[in-house]
Amino acid sequence: MSQYAMVIDLDRCVGCHACAVACRAEWNVPTEEGYRRNWLKRIGPENTPHGLSYTFYPGLCNHCDQPVCVDVCPVEPEERLFKSFKDGSSKKMAIKATYKEPFTGIVLIDKGRCEGCGACVEACPYKARYLDETLDDPKADKCTFCFERISRGEQPACVKTCIGDARIFGDLNDPASQVAKLVKAGGARRMESKVVKIGPNVYWKGKEKDIFALFKNFAPMTKTWE
Amino acid sequence: MKRRDFLKFSASTTLALAALGAGEEEGFFMAARSLADGKGAEPMPAGSLGAKEVTSVCEMCFWRCPIVGKVKNGRLIKIEGNPNSPANGARVCARGNSGVQLLYDPDRLKYPLKRMGKRGEGKWAKISWDEALDEIAFNMEKVKKKYGPHALAYFDHGSSAEFMREIFKTLGTENYSSEPAFFQCVGPVIAAYLNSMGYVVSGTRQYIDMANAKAILLVGSHIGENVHVSHVREFVAGLQNGAKLVVVDPRFSVAANKADIYLPIRPGTDIALLMAWVNYVIQHGLYDKKFVEKNCIGFEDVRNAVKDYTLEWAARICDLNVNDIKAAIRILAVESPHVAIHPGRHSTWYGKGDVERHHALAILASLFGAVGRKGGIYFPTPVKKAHAHCIRRKEKEDMEEPDESLRDKFPFVDPFPGVPTDRIIDATLTGRPYPIRLWGINGINIIQTISNPYKTMEAIKKLDFIFSEEILPGETAIWSDIVLPEATYLERYDALYAYDGLTPYLTVRQPVVEPLFDVKTPYWIARELARRLKLKCLSCKDEKEFIEEELKELGLSLEKLNSKGGIIVHKANPYRDADKLKMPTESGKILLSIEDFEDEGLDPVPQFRPTPAPPKGYARLLYGRAPVHTFSRTMNNLWLQHEWPENHAWINDEVAKRIGVRDGDEIALENQDGRRSNPVKAKVTPGIRPDCIYLPHGFGVRSKHLTKTYGKGASDNFLITHCITDPFMGSSGKRTNFVRVIKGKKTLDIPELRPIPEELPRFKLNRA
Incomplete structure (x- = not known):
């Protein structure tokens, strides 16, 4: 079984915002306040115990191991047929309107069944989801790791455009992949806190001061789903 | 299809698709994919996949990365880098990605306009292309006849401006290429390296091998x-390969x-x-x-010139720690000759001392032998490029020099064409x-780019006629008598484009979509104007004709170029054997000391001549770039505006505490001449010196027609009212302005937290 994941290397990131805009272009995300599948926040310059830091939070959905957004979805599960784009094998699984895809570990939304209640949007401690109210029939939306692109052997849009090659994407459970190697080598960290530990699959690496500033400003501190 | 429609459609087709069996056969995701495009049984992936691709060249900034435009149903939906480009590959920056929103900006100029209200008011009437071009041609002829050719001035920037330049040139004015790109930006660094190393080490490009x-x-x-994509990539690659980095910056x-090491x-x-470092390197035999x-x-x-410049002295003058500056120069020396002494780019800082600063950098690089070697200053690789004969005027007429040229006072403006912007405005x-008496403007925000916009606006009021070619109704447009709406880079062909850096290539801009509205391409506009003026230039029928002519000389055609992915990659030749180095100077050597400078009464070797320090109560105004914006051109772009809607004034945290300004407070800045900025939010940070305030450039747009950005942020340029003209080539030094803070009704003086040494003069306030 695969678990797709991303490592973001802040040493390679210059905070150019290409990732955020490429995602908005690829998925035609409206520009209303808070509507985002992918974003870049600037941090600092501010003091840290490790020195002055001016760094970034290039964020996206973490495709968590325990996705609380899926837990809170009120839609009745229905059985669906899933097919692996890697080896063609298939399996059936009952899913709500949002679910963790069984072959990739990617958290997706079944737009056809999403009722637009906004429960998942509220639940996500990373604010990675938004409710698209520009639609007559509002739906939740979020990063899909560009599922449609990767299933065709393409890179996610944010990875493809990254000018510093700061985003490394792949299957964490494939020991030959670059993400697996980087995570195994240590130094790439999940953005968790003592309170919020739901197994995010985006990892961060960089200078100690930058990781400190990033986590201090953005690591989630409340159980938004309870 | 509108987004709203498209989702409505997809929701309603869920069941229909299931009935078609797509879901069953291919699995849930395959069905989802077809749904997203709304095509049902004929699966077409969502997003940009499956789009028609056209290779072209970006011009959201002037680095000009090779791109691919992705078109679905005749609409450009996405821009990516051209994967065949050795410089950027499939990558483009935020601006490159946002070209889509320039093309489809509802605020775009859609047809020619004639001014109705006062200049600057932004009231127009729609007119036809014939009326617009006839009126421009009539006024150009009239002004030329009455005042002579030099009464015509042309301010130009970018590839859209190139063809119309031929018209001004052919009419015989010396003011035909008065590029802010040179006189307001890179002039000093160009003059420094051209005179010391014999070529433009930094101008549009920076030939500095940071990657190695x-x-x-x-x-x-x-x-x-x-953000210049390949340049950033080389910088990041160098650091990833373990390069040590020294940064000198007040911010x-x-x-x-x-x-x-940060200084x-x-x-x-x-x-x-720099000169203390040069002295240290010489004294310690590190060269x-x-x-x-x-x-x-x-x-x-x-x-001899640097022998008294000690590190201790420099530490006091520069307000730095002597151990840090010693450690920094030792880091650079240890790694020489593989050391990248970056030549810099935007260099119109202080007016006096700008050329010298970059000359000092050239000297440091030369002492390290970091020229023509891996990791140092490198040589461009000439990429063969033909010139279509049908662009230039047929018979070569020599321009008749005016009795007193506006270039006269500036000995090192040659070999560059054009006249210092300041001087054109003064003469006007x-x-x-x-x-x-007449200005033509193409590709420039004349109000937000040229220092002292108050003076520029006064000058415009004196003109007989002013016209511009523009994409958006920004400040330039509202000050023009006639505005010509131009096709964006995504709607037109342009001349062949050669890149001569570390990854040389030849490519071409081609239209990704047909021109929208009633806009025309720059070539069409220039050709129509030339025809009306009966000039013998711009004789090719259209862009395609001259591109084919240029390509033919290279044994190519558009078809052939497109079959090669729209780009032809060349092999780079950036390095030289130090024993066989031949510089493109007269002597074939690097001039550490420049006799030509001395002949003009300027320093042959840079000397430290301090620029005045801030007057009591003021901080120096610094400005720079927001990475998602280009100059003042992109603030109205939907996606870029979303990323970075307004600028913030950076204020040192200790200063802010003393004057009672908190992060996010709304303030205004007032400069030494009493000019006040629009309201702007304070960004309180330890990341700036207490004697400086910083504003990212390009905000504070004053044209109401730019609906998304009007009134957002503060303009740095409207605070730059005091400029020093560079004696070498006439560029305008801009970091010679000082500001204090206005909060509510209170004027807050900036406390002086870093005492100024006696040797440094202070700027004298000239106020009643």
Whole structure:
């Protein structure tokens, strides 16, 4: 079984915002306040115990191991047929309107069944989801790791455009992949806190001061789903 | 299809699709994919997959990355880098990605306009292309006849401006290429390297091999905030390969965050630091003696000129820690010759001392032997490029020099065409030494780019006629008598484009979509104007004709180029054997000491001549780039505006505490001449010196027709009212302005937290 994941290397990131805009272009995300599948926040310059830091939070959905957004979805599960784009094998699984895809570990939304209640949007401690109210029939939306692109052997849009090659994407459970190697080598960290530990699959690496500033400003501190 | 429609459609087709069996057969996701495009049984992937692709060249900034436009149903939906480009591959920056929103900006100029209200008011009437072009041609002829050719001035920037330049040139004015790109930006660095090394080490490009460097020095270069994709990539690659980084900057920039040693220098003292480093390198024998002996002229002059500049002295003048500046120069020296002494780019800082600062950087690089070697300054690789004969005028007429040229006072403006912008504005205002009565503007925000916009606006009021070619109704448009709406880079062909950096290539811009509205391409506009003026230039029928002519000379055609992915990659030849180095100077050597400068009464070797320090109560105004914006051109772009809607004034945290300003407070800035900015939010940070306030450039747009950005943020340029003209080539030094803070009704003086040494003069306030 695969678990797709991303490592973001802040040493390679210059905070150019290409990732955020490429995602908005690829998925035609409206520009209303808070509507985002992918974003870049600037941090600092501010003091840290490790020195002055001016760094970034290039964020996206973490495709968590325990996705609380899926837990809170009120839609009745229905059985669906899933097919692996890697080896063609298939399996059936009952899913709500949002679910963790069984072959990739990617958290997706079944737009056809999403009722637009906004429960998942509220639940996500990373604010990675938004409710698209520009639609007559509002739906939740979020990063899909560009599922449609990767299933065709393409890179996610944010990875493809990254000018510093700061985003490394792949299957964490494939020991030959670059993400697996980087995570195994240590130094790439999940953005968790003592309170919020739901197994995010985006990892961060960089200078100690930058990781400190990033986590201090953005690591989630409340159980938004309870 | 509108987004709203498209989702409505997809929701309603869920069941229909299931009935078609797509879901069953291919699995849930295959069905989802077809749904997203709304095509049902004919699966078409969502997003940009499956789009028609057209290769082209970006012009969201002037680095011009090769791109691919992705078109679905006749609409451009996405832009990516051209994967065949050795410079950027499939990558483009935020601006490159946002070209889509320039093309489809509802605020775009859609047809020719004639001014109805006062200049600057922005009231127009729609007119036809014939009326617009006839009126421009009539006024050009009239002004030329009455006042002579030099009464015509042309302000130009970018590829859209190239064809119309031929018209002004052919009409015989000396004011035909008065590029702010040169006189308001890169002039000093160009003059420094052209005179010391014989070529433009930094101008549009920076030939500095950071990717292969073992140490990198940046003096005020904001790589990462100034985003040029391949340049950023080379910088990041160098650091990833283990290069040490030294950053000299009064502000803690993105690059500074990545530095091994960061030196928060007192503004205006860079030459003190550089010449003290040069002295240290010479005194401690850290220079490449063999290289200097063989390849440089004037070493003894330099040794003598810098002998009194000690690190201790520099530390005091520059307000730096002496151990840090010693550690920094040792890092650079240890790694020489594979050390990238970045030449800099935007260099119109203080007016006096700008050429010298970059000359000092050239000297430092030369002492390290870091020229023509891996990791140092490298040589461009000429990419063969033909010139279509049908562009240029047929018979070569020599321009008749005016009795007193506006170029006269500036000995090193040659070999560049055009006239210092400041001088054109003065001549327009005063009529001396000759009258200037007509301006043509192409590709420039004349109000937000040229220093002292108050003076520029006064000058415009004096003109007989002013016209512009524009994409958006910004400040230039509202000050014009006639505005010509131009096709964007995504709707047109342009001349062949050759890149001569580390990854050389030849490529071409071609339309990704047909021109929208009633806009025309720059070539069409220039050709129509030339025809009306009966000029013998721009004789090719259209862009395609001259591109084919240019390609034919290279044994190519558009079809052939497109079959090769729209780009032809060349092999780079950037390095030289130090023993066989031949510089493109007269002597074939690097001039450490420049006799030509001395002949004009200027310093042959840079000397530290301090620029005035802030007056009591004021901080120096610094400006720079927001990485998602280009100049003042992109603030109205939907996606870029969303990323970075307004600028913030950076204020040192200790200063802010003393004057009672908190992060996010709304303030205004007031400069030494009493000019006040629009309201702007304060960004309180330890990442700036207490004697500086920083504003990212390009905000504070004053045209109401730019509906998304009007009134957002503050304009740095409207605070730049005091400029020093560079004596070498006439560029305008801009970091000679000082501001204090207005909060509510209170004017807050900036406390002086870093005492100023006696040797540094202070700026004298000239106020009643």
